[in-house]
Amino acid sequence: MGIRMAAPVGEQPVIELLQWRILETAPDAERHFVGRNVHSFDGRISSPIQFVDTDRRQGITSSGRVYVLIGPAGGAAVSQYVWDEWCDRHGVSGYTDVTDELFQENWQ
Numbered sequence: 001m002g003i004r005m006a007a008p009v010g011e012q013p014v015i016e017l018l019q020w021r022i023l024e025t026a027p028d029a030e031r032h033f034v035g036r037n038v039h040s041f042d043g044r045i046s047s048p049i050q051f052v053d054t055d056r057r058q059g060i061t062s063s064g065r066v067y068v069l070i071g072p073a074g075g076a077a078v079s080q081y082v083w084d085e086w087c088d089r090h091g092v093s094g095y096t097d098v099t100d101e102l103f104q105e106n107w108q
Contacts, residue, residue, distance in 0.1 A: 006044075009065045016068045017044060019076040022052070022102055023083065026094040033059065033067045034083050036076050043082030054103055073099045 006012065020035030033046040046067055052059040057069040087095065 009063050012065070014066045014068060015044060015046075016070050018070050019074040019079065020067075020069050021073055021075060021079075021097055021099045022049070023095045024098045025087070025090075025092045026096070031098060033061070033069070034079050035069075036079055038070055041078070043076070043079035045079075045082055045086045052102060073103065 016038035017033060017035030018038050018041075020033060022031055023034050024031045030048040032048060033044070035044055036042065037044045046065065047061040047063040050060050050062055059067050059069075061067065083095075086092075
């Protein structure tokens with residue numbers, strides 16, 4: 001499975017994610033949306049999150065892209081694979097899942 005760069009924000013300003021999580025990297029404490037693109041079902045990692053609106057279930061990243069969170073939080077093997085590869089490439093030594101911290105609701 002290959003990893004490819006995202007389309008420019010101008011071409012793809014909004015991404016809808018399924019089976020999404022918010023992961024915080026160590027040691028720099030950047031938060032990223034991680035999930036599956038609702039249209040392609042590919043694993044997806046966002047640039048660092050700048051703002052999250054938990055009521056509207058969406059956020060804006062440092063690239064200016066808007067991520068819309070569809071359905072319950074969760075995980076998928078494809079997004080975990082992409083996340084692990086991304087961490088290796090960016091020297092991320094660890095991470096924490098902060099989804100429940102940000103979204104207090106029970107998504108079950």
